[in-house]
């Protein structure tokens with residue numbers, strides 16, 4: 001494949017790949033909030049009650065993690081469908097080989113979901129402080145397990161040579177030099193996303209990030225804006241380190257695809273957007289101010305980097321899987337209709353969501369009236 005992604009691929013295949021990538025980026029936006037948010041909270045909770053109460057970011061994360069998890073799960077469905085159209089055989093084989101280990105992500109996800117609600121419940125408010133770090137750490141461990149499972153499943157799907165051995169031994173663990181550094185890269189890259197998402201949430205909730213911070217909002221001497229800058233910059237430092245450690249584990253053909261005509265321009269685009277983010281966060285770190293304009297620039301650069309990362313991730317897979325063999329299947333899938341059914345359910349869902357929002361708003365208005 002010597003043409004810029006996604007050019008040079010059959011039209012139907014390119015269409016599904018673009019849909020896959022667009023939906024995957026949405027999954028990443030929410031999944032990063034969940035992954036980095038749960039790690040941030042697990043570490044933050046260990047610092048004790050006083051520091052946690054001073055940290056506005058922890059309060060926002062506790063409040064929004066359950067909703068963000070719901071969004072991450074829902075946004076995972078789109079790429080899940082397209083991955084099966086594109087890489088059905090590889091994806092299903094890896095799922096079957098990992099067997100119960102793979103399916104374990106479902107109960108773990110359910111338990112984590114409940115723990116997130118428990119974390120913001122009246123029940124925990126009545127308990128000793130020690131419950132909070134314990135619950136935050138358990139939820140975090142669960143999300144790390146889920147992330148690890150996705151990474152393991154992804155790498156196993158690309159490693160055909162490992163399939164017969166795993167099948168013969170019924171092993172539920174796929175060992176490969178790439179798993180740990182790749183997982184580490186996913187964990188680190190989630191932090192710059194969390195920083196930008198928290199900055200927007202803070203602004204929408206009325207925090208003045210472009211003004212000097214009050215003394216009682218500092219944690220370990222860092223103002224809220226500085227904490228975001230440290231989160232984002234250390235996240236990028238960790239990502240680059242993990243990517244450097246992962247590079248030798250990537251097969252030579254995939255490395256050539258990343259730096260060659262297929263992925264090279266995307267790599268340059270992602271690198272330029274990354275530099276922009278690092279410069280913007282460094283200015284923010286020094287000035288201790290985050291203006292709306294700066295946040296918009298950071299957000300645009302962040303989305304560009306995520307898109308670049310998603311394409312480069314796909315480039316590695318395209319070097320291992322020959323998508324041309326499935327081109328008839330992609331063409332057939334493209335010809336299958338169903339738009340009226342989709343539209344019917346889109347309308348039904350929009351009505352149901354609208355009804356939920358109206359009901360909750362009504363309840364909140366009643367509560368604030370004290371009636």
Ligand code: HEM
Pocket residue numbers: 024027031034035069072073074075076077079080081083143144146147148150151152154155182186313
């Ligand atoms: C909230 C917990 C979740 C976490 C922490 C998480 C984490 C991840 C990670 C780290 C990856 C990248 C794997 C890699 O490239 O090495 C990934 C990919 C993906 N995730 Fe999630 N995920 C979560 C939930 C879900 C759910 C519930 C779904 C499905 C409904 C889903 C669908 C996907 C899909 C389709 C991919 C791409 C797989 C591929 O192309 O091979 N995720 N996820």
